[in-house]
Amino acid sequence: MSTLEIRDLHVSVETETGPKEILRGVNLTVKSGETHAIMGPNGSGKSTLAYSIAGHPKYQVTGGSVTLDGEDVLSKTVDERARAGLFLAMQYPVEVAGVSVANFLRTAKGAVDGQAPNLRKWVKEVNGALDQMGMDADFAQRNVNEGFSGGEKKRHEIVQLELLDPKFAILDETDSGLDIDALKVVSDGVNRFHAKGDKGVLLITHYTRILRYITPDHVHVFVDGRVAEEGGPELAEKLESEGYASYVKAGASS
Template sequence: MATLEIKDLHVSVETEDGPKEILKGVNLTIKDGETHAIMGPNGSGKSTLAYTISGHPKYTVTSGSITLDGVDVLEMSVDERARAGLFLAMQYPVEVPGVSVSNFLRTAKTAIDGEAPKLRTWVKDVNAAMDRVKMDTAFASRNVNEGFSGGEKKRHEIVQLELLDPKVAVLDETDSGLDIDALKIVSEGVNRFKENGDKGVLLITHYTRILRYITPDFVHVFVNGQVAEEGGPELADELEANGYDKYVSAAV
């Protein structure tokens, strides 16, 4: 059971000219088993929403609420949110020099579960998760994301998604920069995660391409920090045909 509820969310960032409001009243409810796609043009605030959910210090919530199963998420620190069951697959995963993938994954798993994973099964689990996204298990001994190609970084995000097994996954433009093979591999990973049942997925994307592989239950069009239109998967088809033009010109 997991419900992520976002109500009238206003978020601003500090700029040289003072605070600038990016999100201007976002309402969104993701129930378990549901996949929501958020689509929108560049600069519409999609990534801001993703980072705000996971608690990036750059973003200030000025009003509104985010709750996970009724519990106030905004009161939680970044790591508390992750331990509560939120996961963010990042558009630009960060390199952490000198920290091996295996050490990182084990430390994260220990933090999420509150106890260290059993050594024997853990190594198998890690290798299996890497195999499933066609990542050479030699990556386990490399430093986190260091020297990884764009596609390898995204696959590494999916490995984490599968191993950490959150309640709600936020995927921030996980499809960007991927070739078609990598896109399929990443999409299959997300679909496996969904099949576990009870999982919420918030899929943020600029393109409709990934929605051919991951079928959303709901599509929200994001423009100028707000949801401009909502619908089912057919809305994605319409965006594919017509683009964002009508929303952008309406917003101006």
Template sequence: MSTLEIRDLHVSVETEAGPKEILRGVNLTVRSGETHAIMGPNGSGKSTLAYSIAGHPKYQITRGSVTLDGEDVLSLSVDERARAGLFLAMQYPVEVAGVSVANFLRTAKTAVDGKAPNLRSWVKDVNGALEKLGMGADFAQRNVNEGFSGGEKKRHEIAQLELLDPKFAILDETDSGLDIDALKVVSDGVNRFHGKGDKGVLLITHYTRILRYITPDYVHVFVDGRVAEEGGPELAEKLEAEGYASYQKAGASS
């Protein structure tokens, strides 16, 4: 069993007016076998949390800690965080011209595991992962995200998740821009990953529609850089019915 623990995390970004604090003391613990959904309005700090854990240089940690099985994540480089077992599915995956999906995936797997996978079994694994996500084997020969539809980009992220097999998946609005068919396919992929039993999922989303297919153990409401409320799946239903207005008013008055 593994534990990803975030304690009193404060994060700032540099703006023209100087440093601006985005996260203002986040506390969150995700254990193996758990799915945590983070929900909140635009600008509440959800994506900042994801990218801070992953090690994006834009975000400056000013206070607090992030540990994975007791190891200080914040002292690790981005690639070391990946090798330690962290995975980030990006909201806006970038295009990588001239690099095929096949080469990208094998290079990533080699970097994470410290050794190259057996080529014959690896090709079988890649084709199997792509097939589960409704993509043919020819997809592997395309350049990474170049000319991909929104759905193809998100399916490719989940293919990476399945093949790299981390301890914890941080999914930053993986549902954004997906039609209902693609949403089901992506959700099935996340559920397969979580179904291994020893995996943790931190799912960031605006909307409850993906939670119809991925059932969270815990829901955290993010407002103004903090966790404003925590609960079970029923909290997502409350948000669907009432929105975030009451939390935003409470934050404004505090």
């Protein structure tokens, strides 16, 4: 069993007028077997949290800590964080021209595991993961995210999750841009990952619709770079009916 622990995390980004603090003291603990949903309005710091954990150079950690099983995550390089068991599914996956999905996946797996997978077995695993996401084997010969629809990009992210098999999945608005069919397929993929029992999921979303298919153990409401409220699945239902207005108003007056 593993634990991802975030303590008093402060993060800033550089702007034309100087550093701007985005995260203002975030505390969050995710354990194996748990699914945590982070919800909140635009600009509340949800994606900043995801990219800070992953090690994006745009985001400067100015205080606090992130540990994985007691080890300092923030001192590790991006690739070291991946090898330690962290995975980030991006809100806007980027195109990688000239690199096929097949080569990308095999290279990523080799980098994470420290050795290249057996080719024959690997091809079978890739085709199986694609099939589970409703994608045919020919998809592996396309260039990474080049000409992909929004749904294909998000399905490909979950294929990566399945094959790389991290300890913790950080999913940054994986539901954005998906129609209802693609949303169900992606949700099923996340649920398969979680069902392994020793996996943790940090699911970032604006909306509650994905939570109809992925049931969170904990829900955290982000406002103005802080956790404004925490609860169980019932908190997501409250947000569905009431929205974020009361939290935003309270944050503005504090």
